Amino acid sequence: VEVESATPYEDFRESMVAMVVEKEMYAWEDLNALLHGFLSLNSPRNHPLILHAFADLWAPRGGLFCPPSPCLGL
Numbered sequence: 007v008e009v010e011s012a013t014p015y016e017d018f019r020e021s022m023v024a025m026v027v028e029k030e031m032y033a034w035e036d037l038n039a040l041l042h043g044f045l046s047l048n049s050p051r052n053h054p055l056i057l058h059a060f061a062d063l064w065a066p067r068g069g070l071f072c073p074p075s076p077c078l079g080l
Contacts, residue, residue, distance in 0.1 A: 014052060018044065019059035026063075 011017045022040065025031065031040060044056045 015055045015059055018052070018056050019062060022059060022063060 022044065025040060026037070029036075031037060041056070041060050044060070045053055048056060
Protein backbone atom coordinates (compact mmCIF):
# COMPACT_ATOMS: atom_id res chain seq x y z
CA VAL A 7 0.00 0.00 0.00
CA GLU A 8 1.53 3.26 -1.12
CA VAL A 9 1.18 6.20 1.23
CA GLU A 10 1.85 9.85 0.46
CA SER A 11 3.97 11.69 3.01
CA ALA A 12 5.20 15.23 3.49
CA THR A 13 8.38 13.81 5.05
CA PRO A 14 9.13 10.46 3.37
CA TYR A 15 12.82 10.36 4.34
CA GLU A 16 11.98 10.83 8.02
CA ASP A 17 9.17 8.29 7.78
CA PHE A 18 11.44 5.65 6.22
CA ARG A 19 14.19 6.29 8.78
CA GLU A 20 11.82 6.19 11.75
CA SER A 21 10.27 2.98 10.46
CA MET A 22 13.69 1.37 10.02
CA VAL A 23 14.79 2.39 13.52
CA ALA A 24 11.55 1.07 15.02
CA MET A 25 11.95 -2.29 13.27
CA VAL A 26 15.61 -2.64 14.26
CA VAL A 27 14.88 -1.87 17.90
CA GLU A 28 11.69 -3.94 18.11
CA LYS A 29 13.20 -7.01 16.44
CA GLU A 30 16.72 -6.47 17.83
CA MET A 31 18.20 -6.60 14.33
CA TYR A 32 21.93 -5.95 14.69
CA ALA A 33 23.52 -8.64 12.50
CA TRP A 34 24.45 -7.53 9.00
CA GLU A 35 22.30 -10.29 7.48
CA ASP A 36 19.23 -8.93 9.28
CA LEU A 37 19.99 -5.34 8.28
CA ASN A 38 20.57 -6.39 4.69
CA ALA A 39 17.19 -8.16 4.68
CA LEU A 40 15.58 -5.05 6.18
CA LEU A 41 17.00 -2.84 3.43
CA HIS A 42 15.95 -5.23 0.68
CA GLY A 43 12.49 -5.47 2.22
CA PHE A 44 12.07 -1.70 2.12
CA LEU A 45 13.30 -1.59 -1.47
CA SER A 46 11.04 -4.41 -2.64
CA LEU A 47 7.93 -3.02 -0.94
CA ASN A 48 8.30 0.54 -2.18
CA SER A 49 8.25 2.28 -5.52
CA PRO A 50 11.60 2.67 -7.29
CA ARG A 51 11.12 6.44 -7.11
CA ASN A 52 11.50 6.11 -3.32
CA HIS A 53 14.65 4.00 -3.46
CA PRO A 54 17.06 6.98 -3.17
CA LEU A 55 15.25 8.12 -0.01
CA ILE A 56 15.33 4.60 1.43
CA LEU A 57 19.04 4.21 0.69
CA HIS A 58 19.74 7.64 2.21
CA ALA A 59 17.77 6.82 5.36
CA PHE A 60 19.51 3.45 5.71
CA ALA A 61 22.95 4.99 5.18
CA ASP A 62 22.23 7.67 7.77
CA LEU A 63 21.69 4.97 10.37
CA TRP A 64 25.43 4.35 9.99
CA ALA A 65 26.41 8.04 10.15
CA PRO A 66 29.53 8.85 12.19
CA ARG A 67 27.56 11.17 14.48
CA GLY A 68 24.16 10.13 15.74
CA GLY A 69 23.72 7.01 13.66
CA LEU A 70 21.89 4.15 15.32
CA PHE A 71 24.62 1.63 14.51
CA CYS A 72 27.66 3.77 15.16
CA PRO A 73 30.11 2.23 17.63
CA PRO A 74 30.51 4.46 20.72
CA SER A 75 34.22 5.29 20.53
CA PRO A 76 34.40 6.63 16.94
CA CYS A 77 31.12 8.50 17.41
CA LEU A 78 32.50 10.30 20.43
CA GLY A 79 35.77 11.04 18.69
CA LEU A 80 37.73 9.00 21.24
